[in-house]
Amino acid sequence: MNIHEYQAKELLAKHGVVTPGGDVCETPEQARAVAAKRFAEGYKRVIVKSQVHAGGRGSGTFKNGFKGGVHFCVNPAEVYSVAKKMLGQVLVTKQTGPEGRLVRKVLVYGALANDSESYVAVVLDRATSLPVMMVCKEGGMDIEEVAARNPGAILTEVIDPVVGLMPYQARNLALALGMNGPLLGPAVKLLMGVYRTWWECEATLVEINPLHIVEYVNGGQILMAVDGKINLDDNALYRHPELQELRDFDEEDPLEAEASYYNLSYIKLDGNIACLVNGAGLAMATMDVIKYYGGQPANFLDVGGGASGDQVLAAFKIITSDPNVKAILVNIFGGIMRCDIIAKGIVAAVREHKLELPLVVRLEGNNVELARRILRESGLKLIEARSMAEAAEKVVQVAGGLPVAAGPGRG
Amino acid sequence: MAILINEDTKVLVQGITGTFGAQHTRLSLAYGTRIVGGITPGRGGQWFDDQVPIFNNVAEAVRETQANASVIFVPPAYAADAILEGVQADLELVVCITEGIPVRDMIQVKRAMRGRRTRLIGPNCPGIVTPGRGVDSHGGCRIGISPGYIHKKGHIGVVSRSGTLTYEAVWQLTQRGVGQSTCVGIGGDPVHGTTHLDVVKMFNEDPDTHGIIMIGEIGGTSEEEAAAWIKDHCKKPVAAFVAGATAPPGRRMGHAGAIISGGKGTAAAKIEAFKAAGIAVAPTPSHIAETLLKLM
Numbered sequence: 001m002n003i004h005e006y007q008a009k010e011l012l013a014k015h016g017v018v019t020p021g022g023d024v025c026e027t028p029e030q031a032r033a034v035a036a037k038r039f040a041e042g043y044k045r046v047i048v049k050s051q052v053h054a055g056g057r058g059s060g061t062f063k064n065g066f067k068g069g070v071h072f073c074v075n076p077a078e079v080y081s082v083a084k085k086m087l088g089q090v091l092v093t094k095q096t097g098p099e100g101r102l103v104r105k106v107l108v109y110g111a112l113a114n115d116s117e118s119y120v121a122v123v124l125d126r127a128t129s130l131p132v133m134m135v136c137k138e139g140g141m142d143i144e145e146v147a148a149r150n151p152g153a154i155l156t157e158v159i160d161p162v163v164g165l166m167p168y169q170a171r172n173l174a175l176a177l178g179m180n181g182p183l184l185g186p187a188v189k190l191l192m193g194v195y196r197t198w199w200e201c202e203a204t205l206v207e208i209n210p211l212h213i214v215e216y217v218n219g220g221q222i223l224m225a226v227d228g229k230i231n232l233d234d235n236a237l238y239r240h241p242e243l244q245e246l247r248d249f250d251e252e253d254p255l256e257a258e259a260s261y262y263n264l265s266y267i268k269l270d271g272n273i274a275c276l277v278n279g280a281g282l283a284m285a286t287m288d289v290i291k292y293y294g295g296q297p298a299n300f301l302d303v304g305g306g307a308s309g310d311q312v313l314a315a316f317k318i319i320t321s322d323p324n325v326k327a328i329l330v331n332i333f334g335g336i337m338r339c340d341i342i343a344k345g346i347v348a349a350v351r352e353h354k355l356e357l358p359l360v361v362r363l364e365g366n367n368v369e370l371a372r373r374i375l376r377e378s379g380l381k382l383i384e385a386r387s388m389a390e391a392a393e394k395v396v397q398v399a400g401g402l403p404v405a406a407g408p409g410r411g
Numbered sequence: 412m413a414i415l416i417n418e419d420t421k422v423l424v425q426g427i428t429g430t431f432g433a434q435h436t437r438l439s440l441a442y443g444t445r446i447v448g449g450i451t452p453g454r455g456g457q458w459f460d461d462q463v464p465i466f467n468n469v470a471e472a473v474r475e476t477q478a479n480a481s482v483i484f485v486p487p488a489y490a491a492d493a494i495l496e497g498v499q500a501d502l503e504l505v506v507c508i509t510e511g512i513p514v515r516d517m518i519q520v521k522r523a524m525r526g527r528r529t530r531l532i533g534p535n536c537p538g539i540v541t542p543g544r545g546v547d548s549h550g551g552c553r554i555g556i557s558p559g560y561i562h563k564k565g566h567i568g569v570v571s572r573s574g575t576l577t578y579e580a581v582w583q584l585t586q587r588g589v590g591q592s593t594c595v596g597i598g599g600d601p602v603h604g605t606t607h608l609d610v611v612k613m614f615n616e617d618p619d620t621h622g623i624i625m626i627g628e629i630g631g632t633s634e635e636e637a638a639a640w641i642k643d644h645c646k647k648p649v650a651a652f653v654a655g656a657t658a659p660p661g662r663r664m665g666h667a668g669a670i671i672s673g674g675k676g677t678a679a680a681k682i683e684a685f686k687a688a689g690i691a692v693a694p695t696p697s698h699i700a701e702t703l704l705k706l707m
Contacts, residue, residue, distance in 0.1 A: 095661075123672075124514060126631040129521045129602045144674045161518050202515045205672075235487065235667060236513035265665045269657075280599060280665025281573025281628055284654035285696040288678075291657045292695050300658070302665040305556070305574070333575040333582075335537075335558040336438070364582065366558060388579070389697035 001232045002053040008228035016193035022109030031083035034108045035076040043110030052101040053251040060093030117210035122198040131159040135173045139210035165195035202236035262314040271296025272326040274319035295396035312345030327358045327399035334365030343371035347378040358398040362391035384408045412619035413541040413593040416552040423481040424449045432484030442559040443550040447476040469500040480504035487511035498529040507534035517602035531604025537574040537596040565590015568614035571626035583700035592620040599666025607637040629655035630668045634681040642688035650703035652693040653678045
């Protein structure tokens with residue numbers, strides 16, 4: 001599960017990581033009011049940041065032409081004007097895809113001058129099944145680009161989950177970031193806080209990019225996590241009800257949100273061939289084989305191992321709610337799942353939703369002969385296929401408006 | 412011979428009285444698997460289907476039955492506990508079917524398992540099958556949820572992260588009259604007990620395995636690690652398929668471990684690693700068996 005920058009910063013702050021705080025504003029008037037307070041406190045600049053579940057906001061562009069999802073402003077009027085151009089507008093960044101994201105909230109806080117920008121992250125290292133903390137002196141940029149160009153710039157500490165991130169490890173990382181002298185202590189505290197956030201929230205990723213050394217208004221220096229990104233392990237949310245509350249349905253595709261309600265694994269894509277499959281590996285392979293034969297999948301959908309009639313009905317409704325869909329491919333390998341149950345579910349769904357779209361069905365496995373009879377006797381116009389390759393070829397042809405033999409061909 | 416399990420393996424079922432555990436215990440028994448005990452805390456002393464004794468804990472079950480393996484059908488919140496109980500009882504093999512275990516639990520499990528003798532397969536996996544000589548390959552050992560009838564006794568080793576995609580490949584082989592030595596599902600989670608490479612090494616040493624099929628998906632580097640070893644050490648022909656060439660980055664594709672993060676774990680990278688290692692890559696899932704058989 002993804003959460004907003006302002007939520008990530010709140011979690012980090014709870015675990016001892018210094019952040020700039022800030023106010024979440026939903027109208028330009030609110031933003032101006034918050035800014036006025038900050039300027040009165042002595043801040044020379046106030047920053048306005050679009051809150052969407054995607055990175056690359058600073059270099060993004062709004063569909064209304066306004067450039068940049070992050071802006072520094074020097075007075076409340078400018079804050080008002082910037083917020084007005086962001087709120088209710090769609091921001092397109094490298095990570096949102098061309099359709100962009102609607103900005104409903106902006107984060108507003110006083111900005112301080114900073115000396116440097118560093119990068120800190122905690123992730124699971126899949127090769128060792130251990131947490132690792134990575135730091136890099138070149139923050140504020142695309143870390144993947146740095147990793148590719150100059151991997152030596154990234155320092156990593158492998159963490160033993162029995163003891164967590166040790167202070168000596170945090171010192172190594174802090175020194176690698178150039179935080180010697182009076183900043184060493186605060187750096188260690190901050191890094192330990194970042195790991196603690198990752199561990200206690202059961203995150204898959206905690207990323208601070210950038211970490212700033214800022215000049216405080218009274219002349220001192222402190223370390224601050226100026227941007228925070230946290231992804232949470234979906235499997236652990238059941239035991240973190242307070243984190244479940246952070247879910248923002250507005251940031252999710254409505255069809256995907258509906259699918260999760262039915263315990264269906266669904267991801268919307270760009271194409272015009274809808275898929276309904278049992279098993280994640282088989283579902284990915286189905287998307288792949290459609291592409292192989294020149295088609296474009298409209299979605300990933302895994303109905304899971306024990307799909308009920310209701311789930312099959314819901315699955316059909318969801319995949320055909322996508323207006324781009326021109327044809328449907330059902331690919332089921334009935335291992336324990338009985339093919340006749342799926343066949344009955346298909347017939348019920350087509351009738352219930354009055355589906356007119358061309359439907360290619362490939363069933364194999366448990367009770368498959370009974371299933372094929374049920375489909376034949378239903379009188380529905382279905383196109384049968386025996387292998388995944390045949391199913392993909394047929395559905396691509398029919399989605400392209402070409403005629404196709406209804407009966408099965410080669411296996 | 413086969414690997415990991417055979418018709419003599421004595422199996423315990425942790426979670427035998429749950430709906431899922433019960434259903435698959437019955438199917439495994441019908442297949443010919445030697446299920447010698449079940450564990451449901453609080454029901455020790457009772458019997459499952461008048462056939463299998465139920466115990467309160469794994470240690471007692473092992474003492475009474477000399478079981479050497481267990482399969483776990485326990486809900487996600489309790490599965491890590493079940494795994495460690497099996498490890499503590501010094502079982503040779505623990506196969507965890509459960510999907511949805513929190514990553515942090517599995518990080519702790521793997522750390523706690525260090526130095527112990529138990530091999531963990533999974534979690535979030537369909538299990539292992541060593542097919543038997545009987546009708547529909549009965550008489551072998553089926554641990555987990557794979558359909559028994561799709562298998563056939565023979566000499567191809569199959570190792571996969573997937574469930575139904577594996578059945579697809581196995582069924583293709585069986586339909587061509589080509590049997591399997593052992594089929595191992597290593598599961599779809601990011602933290603797992605056994606990797607592709609672990610299983611490939613076992614197949615490499617198994618006189619009964621003459622060819623290997625490896626099925627992977629996006630996320631992690633398990634496939635690349637196996638490919639690098641295969642290049643220099645594997646004596647047997649290997650064919651592979653990787654699912655997720657069309658998956659968008661950053662999205663979790665069903666399996667918790669099927670995600671392209673930070674640019675890493677793409678299908679393209681895995682396919683490139685396979686080709687560099689001399690592994691034949693199936694162009695579509697329908698060509699998996701054919702791709703291996705061309706090499707043999």
